[in-house]
Amino acid sequence: MKTNVEYDTYTRDREAVINLTTDLVRIPSVYRDNDPYGNETKVALYVAQYLRDRGIETHVEEVIPGRPNVIGIVDSGKPGKTLLFEGHTDVVTEGDKDAWTYDPFSAHIVDGRMYGRGTNDTKGNLACMITAVHSLIQDKEEFTGKIILCIPVDEEGLMIGIKHFIKQGWANDVDGAIICEPEENNVCIAQRGAMRIRIDVYGKMAHGAISWSGINPNWRMARLIVELEKLEKEEQARLGEDPYLKWPSITPTILQAPVKGDAQINVIPDHCMMTLDIRTVPKQNHDELLGKINAIIQRLKEDDSDFNLELTILDNRPSTITDADDPVVKAIYDAVESVTGEKPIYNGVPGATDGTFLHMHGIPIVTIGAGDRDIPHQINEYIDIEELAVTTAIYRDAALRFLKGEE
Numbered sequence: 001m002k003t004n005v006e007y008d009t010y011t012r013d014r015e016a017v018i019n020l021t022t023d024l025v026r027i028p029s030v031y032r033d034n035d036p037y038g039n040e041t042k043v044a045l046y047v048a049q050y051l052r053d054r055g056i057e058t059h060v061e062e063v064i065p066g067r068p069n070v071i072g073i074v075d076s077g078k079p080g081k082t083l084l085f086e087g088h089t090d091v092v093t094e095g096d097k098d099a100w101t102y103d104p105f106s107a108h109i110v111d112g113r114m115y116g117r118g119t120n121d122t123k124g125n126l127a128c129m130i131t132a133v134h135s136l137i138q139d140k141e142e143f144t145g146k147i148i149l150c151i152p153v154d155e156e157g158l159m160i161g162i163k164h165f166i167k168q169g170w171a172n173d174v175d176g177a178i179i180c181e182p183e184e185n186n187v188c189i190a191q192r193g194a195m196r197i198r199i200d201v202y203g204k205m206a207h208g209a210i211s212w213s214g215i216n217p218n219w220r221m222a223r224l225i226v227e228l229e230k231l232e233k234e235e236q237a238r239l240g241e242d243p244y245l246k247w248p249s250i251t252p253t254i255l256q257a258p259v260k261g262d263a264q265i266n267v268i269p270d271h272c273m274m275t276l277d278i279r280t281v282p283k284q285n286h287d288e289l290l291g292k293i294n295a296i297i298q299r300l301k302e303d304d305s306d307f308n309l310e311l312t313i314l315d316n317r318p319s320t321i322t323d324a325d326d327p328v329v330k331a332i333y334d335a336v337e338s339v340t341g342e343k344p345i346y347n348g349v350p351g352a353t354d355g356t357f358l359h360m361h362g363i364p365i366v367t368i369g370a371g372d373r374d375i376p377h378q379i380n381e382y383i384d385i386e387e388l389a390v391t392t393a394i395y396r397d398a399a400l401r402f403l404k405g406e407e
Helices: 007-025 041-053 123-138 160-167 208-213 217-239 286-303 327-340 355-360 385-404
Strands: 057-064 067-075 082-086 108-110 113-115 146-151 176-180 187-191 193-202 249-256 271-280 308-317 346-349 365-368 382-384
Touching: 007 041, 007 113, 007 123, 007 385, 041 057, 041 067, 041 123, 041 146, 057 160, 067 123, 067 160, 082 123, 082 355, 082 385, 113 385, 123 146, 123 176, 123 385, 160 355, 176 327, 176 355, 176 385, 187 327, 193 217, 193 286, 217 249, 217 271, 217 286, 217 308, 271 286, 286 308, 308 355, 327 365, 327 385, 355 365, 382 385
Parallel strands: 082 146, 082 176, 176 365, 187 346
Antiparallel strands: 057 067, 067 146, 108 113, 113 382, 187 365, 193 271, 193 308, 249 271
16 A cells, blocks of 8 residues: 555554554443443553553543543643544443354454454544554654543543543643544544433323323324424425535434333323434534424424423534644645545544534544444444554654644
8 A cells, every 4th residue: 555654664553553452342341330341441441551651641530430531641842733632432332242243342353354342433543543643652753742642431422531521621722633433534524413302291191991081191292203303304405415414313212101110001101201313414503403393392382281391401512514724634634645645535424423522622623533434333343454554554644744734
């Protein structure tokens, strides 16, 4: 392959990133309450020691008990910009282990691919960013400013790790951030926003054969779902298809009735609950969209005096867009072109990332990394070995460009 990284450096870093990815994947870090064998602690402490062993200033901070962020600092000692690399330690559940061809925490390598939970999302890319920064140290590369390695917990949940990182002041002087997620090394300058909403509809429990003696919350919830589907279609027609993010969406995910106690076919429940996973594009305003949802609810209540509903916002993350001419985007774009010899592809992230909160903090972000975009969270998750090496070279090159101020 064409690369501006010296052959010996590329070969050395390739071996290092494969070994580190293997070690990280073999430490399960699915977050489960009260499960000492399935949380982020072990992998975070492993990463912290790995950084210390390579002379990188390292900090470990508990976000909540048993869930630590790791922060690595490489300071050139010269005034200049600050570049942040971000990659999380947690992974989603492996699901049914028996459905996997190889053990999900074995990091089994076959035919140029490593299989396992987190290989793609995003322990492989976490290994790439660490290896890239260590490579700069090994080769005594000259640069100005400093690099921060942000390695938080809970990206797959409510992102408490990155929120804590920002609250502690680590992001205050950052000039640009590279979010290390599986994007086939596309240069992703936009990402969809997310609103997670819980809706509770309350009724009156009754015998199914005597329906008039109860108030069925399921009918009310069904009417709301139909109206929300209409709103989704209206928003899609109004906004059209985003060039990077496709369509905005309103998706009912969990439906549960009754919410407590056992369900019976001949019993009208007194409570129905639904969750909504709403994904937005930059042209949408979250407050305006929420206003439209509330207007629907108000209209339904006016038509039905027994419509008793409670709406709770669980999470609210705006969409993001970074100008293609921003220095951090330009550094990544030029690095991809230099390392691969191919014209980079601009794209967007279909979901939200920890980068959302960095963006909200005023930091320009770009998302890029190794891995098929459709593989995260699937059975038989994998990463191509050579793509790990290429991504490491891209991160390395981009850091030098950004911190040397190359145009």
